[in-house]
Amino acid sequence: MDFALSDEQIMFRDSVAAFARKELADGALARAHSHEFPHDVARKMSAAGLLGILLPEEDGGAGGTLMDAVLAIEQIAVYCPRSADVIQEGNFGAIRVLAQFANADQKTRFLKPLLRGEEVIAVAMTEPDAGSATTDLTTTAVPDGKGFRVSGTKVFPNPHADQYLVYVRYGPGVGGIGSVMIRRGAKGFTVAKPSKFMSDNEWAPLYFDNVYVPPEDVLLPAGGFKKQISGFNAERIGNASRSLAYGRYCYNLAREYVMTRKQFGRPLCEFQGLQWKFAEMKIQLDAAQLLLYRAATNADRGFPAADETTIAKLFCNKAGFEICNEAMQCMGGLGYTRETLVEYCFRRSRGWMIAGGSLEMLKNRLAEVIFERRFSQRPPKTAG
């Protein structure tokens, strides 16, 4: 077993770090506090080959691995935490499901603009009455000629995306679920007034009122749910990577701070109360990284395994958030201000314990792996 990165991985990591230092370090604070998606960053990343890192070259990708994409997100976040979102959108999120299941025509119309950094995609999965219970979704896709009419409401996605990968119900049960692509501006599709998460990121309800989806915009027909969810494991690796990267960002900043800030005539790092916090943070960082790298490395160019992804996301989400929190404590009042990005990382990493599979739902899934049986979360059926 080898815990070291290969020479190619080191070269790739260093080249991403050089890109981030040159292009992203300036303006990191302003970018984090802006509500705009950093489209300029997306175009630069596209030019640098950082969108579609693990997609095949024939699809416009770089032909890399999931581990390469993890290295990229980590290096970008070191210099600009907000820009790590662009790596997420361009490599781990809905784009992965799209790239995996789209036909050639769909790749041209939907995937290519994403890889050029011109458009943003979001997944529209959660509904007011179908959160953790995703399979309770009621957004319907009713046949109309060769296409479908989509009606329903989604909550929590990015309201500024250009295209939405929408989970829909073609028929009853889990087997009736699949997905369609719907563009912003489609007739009958309304993006409501945005609200804000604690992170300051915006979300909005999406209303689909009899929206016509032509047959060529169907991504996965009925029976596609399992495929969509296996693709979602890639999104979870990105989510875990950002949690860890944000924790590392705060750890690095707090480490510098306690080596220079003096109280009682001594640098803060000489107080054992803080030294032990850093020891705990370091252990969490190393452990989280090993679990994340295991899941990413074993996936190579495919989707990561569900159980390794579950463990990595759980651990990274918790470790990342706790490290942001402890780093803030070590930086005193300054850590709690908007003059540094520690409070931003704290707010953002809190959300990832809910998004992309909450910690509780991941533990449910892990229990099924441990006991090798399924535990239905539904109420027991009453006899008769």
Ligand SMILES: Cc1cc2nc3c(=O)[nH]c(=O)nc-3n(C[C@H](O)[C@H](O)[C@H](O)COP(=O)(O)OP(=O)(O)OC[C@H]3O[C@@H](n4cnc5c(N)ncnc54)[C@H](O)[C@@H]3O)c2cc1C
């Ligand atoms: C930052 C952020 C970004 C998001 N982005 C998107 C997006 O782009 N697109 C999208 O479609 N959705 C998005 N979501 C929504 C997200 O997927 C849901 O919030 C998540 O699935 C939980 O659903 P819910 O909020 O309805 O909570 P609920 O399902 O109502 O759960 C509430 C609480 O109960 C717990 N719980 C529920 N069932 C169980 C159970 N069986 N066992 C134990 N505990 C349980 C949950 O873990 C949670 O703690 C986002 C959410 C956040 C926070």
